[in-house]
Amino acid sequence: ETGVTQSPTHLIKTRGQQVTLRCSSQSGHNTVSWYQQALGQGPQFIFQYYREEENGRGNFPPRFSGLQFPNYSSELNVNALELDDSALYLCASSLGGQSSQPQHFGDGTRLSIL
Amino acid sequence: KNQVEQSPQSLIILEGKNCTLQCNYTVSPFSNLRWYKQDTGRGPVSLTIMTFSENTKSNGRYTATLDADTKQSSLHITASQLSDSASYICVVSANYGQNFVFGPGTRLSVLP
Numbered sequence A: 001e002t003g004v005t006q007s008p009t010h011l012i013k014t015r016g017q018q019v020t021l022r023c024s025s026q027s028g029h030n031t032v033s034w035y036q037q038a039l040g041q042g043p044q045f046i047f048q049y050y051r052e053e054e055n056g057r058g059n060f061p062p063r064f065s066g067l068q069f070p071n072y073s074s075e076l077n078v079n080a081l082e083l084d085d086s087a088l089y090l091c092a093s094s095l096g097g098q099s100s101q102p103q104h105f106g107d108g109t110r111l112s113i114l
Numbered sequence B: 001k002n003q004v005e006q007s008p009q010s011l012i013i014l015e016g017k018n019c020t021l022q023c024n025y026t027v028s029p030f031s032n033l034r035w036y037k038q039d040t041g042r043g044p045v046s047l048t049i050m051t052f053s054e055n056t057k058s059n060g061r062y063t064a065t066l067d068a069d070t071k072q073s074s075l076h077i078t079a080s081q082l083s084d085s086a087s088y089i090c091v092v093s094a095n096y097g098q099n100f101v102f103g104p105g106t107r108l109s110v111l112p
Helices: none
Strands: A005-007 A010-013 A019-024 A031-037 A044-050 A053-057 A064-068 A074-078 A087-094 A109-113 B003-007 B010-014 B019-026 B030-038 B045-051 B056-059 B062-067 B072-077 B086-094 B099-102 B106-111
Touching (some): A010 A019, A044 B099, A074 A087, B003 B086, B019 B030, B019 B086, B019 B106, B030 B062, B045 B062, B045 B072
Parallel strands (some): A010 A109, B010 B106
Antiparallel strands (some): A005 A019, A019 A074, A031 A044, A064 A074, B030 B086, B056 B062, B062 B072, B086 B099, B086 B106
């Protein structure tokens, strides 16, 4: 059991809408990373937050944004949804913002865009 | 361009047999290399993490190797079990942990 929980587990939206996905980190973890995983592919890094500040970002447009709260829970917001945004969105928490720490993943939110 | 490649794309073996999965990367500056196991419909689970100075690390029946000179890694699974059926993903951390580059994964099926 990883201790990382994500909500909702599944979500259906239409093009142009906005969505907020939520992640509760494992107890004591102050770093959270978000990933997009298309069907049959490996995850793509979206961004990482450490102590409420963005600490790194992958090759995703600004309509992908995030927040990390004082209790280290996190949100991923996506505006102006496109069909290609259909994917599994994973969050992972770790301790200390250090690159050598293991990441603990949630089971993801499956987002479908119609 | 930072990239991680994995081979084979998929693999079928019989229960009890050994297998080796490969990972090649072109990621700079290198921070560490990780192997994850991902069951269908679940999030990835960490198997090993290796830094530049480590060339082998084990976790039970899983043994990972790293050759930082050739930028290659392998994951060896011994005495495979049905529960080993999953995708195995190689991940290279760059920029001191501020970027993670994932490979496409190898889909392993273990048959009875």
